[in-house]
Amino acid sequence: MSFAPWRGAIARALHRNRSLVYARYLQLATIRAGDRPANRTLVFRGFLEDTNQLKFVTDTRSAKVDQIQQRSWGEACWYFPNTREQFRITGSLTLVGGDECYADLQSARVAIWQELSDAARLQFAWPHPGKPRGQEQAAFEPPPPNPNQPVPNFGLLLLDPTQVDHLELRGEPQNRRIYQRDENQGWSCEEVNP
Numbered sequence: 085m086s087f088a089p090w091r092g093a094i095a096r097a098l099h100r101n102r103s104l105v106y107a108r109y110l111q112l113a114t115i116r117a118g119d120r121p122a123n124r125t126l127v128f129r130g131f132l133e134d135t136n137q138l139k140f141v142t143d144t145r146s147a148k149v150d151q152i153q154q155r156s157w158g159e160a161c162w163y164f165p166n167t168r169e170q171f172r173i174t175g176s177l178t179l180v181g182g183d184e185c186y187a188d189l190q191s192a193r194v195a196i197w198q199e200l201s202d203a204a205r206l207q208f209a210w211p212h213p214g215k216p217r218g219q220e221q222a223a224f225e226p227p228p229p230n231p232n233q234p235v236p237n238f239g240l241l242l243l244d245p246t247q248v249d250h251l252e253l254r255g256e257p258q259n260r261r262i263y264q265r266d267e268n269q270g271w272s273c274e275e276v277n278p
Contacts, residue, residue, distance in 0.1 A: 088136045088271050090248040090263045094171060097164040110162035112140070112243070114151040114177070122151055128162075129196055132189075132242055138173065140241040141196060141204075144181045146213045149239070152177045160243060168253040175245040182236040189240065197234040208235050251278060 101107035113123045129139040138160070142148060152158070160173040180189040197205065209226040211218070229235050245265065252259040258278035265271055 088245070088248070088263065088265070089273055090171075090245075090250060090261075090271070091131075091136060093169075093250050093261075094162075097167055097169050097171070101164045101166045104165060107164055107166075110160050112148075112158050112160045114148055114158045115155045116147075116151055117154065122148065124148065126160075126241075129199075132192060136245060137178075138243040138245070139192075139196060140243070141200070142179070142239045142241045143208055143213050144179065144237045144239040149179060152179050152241075158243060170249075170251045170253065172249040172251075173243060173245050174247040174249075175243050178242040178244065180240040180242070182234065182238065189242075193238070193240040194232075194234060196240055197238055198232060202228060202231070205229050205231065205235075208238050 098107065108128045109125050110128060111123050112126050113121050116122045126140040126142075129141060131137060132139055156176050156178070158175070158177045160171075162171045162173065163169070178186065178189075180186045180193045182193075206226070206228055209229050211223045247265070248263040250261045250263070260276050260278045261273055262276055263271055263273050
């Protein structure tokens with residue numbers, strides 16, 4: 085497997101922004117019913133082994149799951165403040181839940197669960213996201229989930245890029261490159277006007 089040419093630019097941006105905890109946060113847009121956009125912040129959890137797919141975690145009870153099941157396309161927007169770079173990453177989304185779908189990816193789902201902090205895992209034992217909040221504080225103090233086996237509503241979310249738009253905001257003029265994946269899984273790069 086050869087890695088996409090844009091991976092080096094992301095690795096450099098992550099390294100040069102490593103002092104900023106939030107440099108691993110990006111926004112992911114999907115489409116709601118009625119063709120309205122939906123956007124949320126996710127934490128980048130690395131790349132799926134031997135692929136160019138970006139990894140995230142999600143609660144499979146969240147609204148984004150229905151959106152992804154209806155339309156599996158999304159776009160991430162990732163800004164790195166120290167280096168003043170933006171990446172817009174367009175691609176297909178795959179949700180790996182606790183069911184038997186994507187059996188070949190279940191080991192990756194378990195591995196990312198095991199990498200989470202205890203506090204992050206605990207959030208998946210909280211009440212259903214987006215539902216009315218009850219007054220019971222105890223609902224947000226459940227017993228800790230098993231650190232070795234994901235809870236059923238824990239999902240691994242993968243973004244498989246088909247296009248990456250990299251804008252460097254430093255310089256006059258600024259630099260912008262668009263990486264495009266073709267039907268043979270090869271990548272091209274074109275410099276365009278910012």
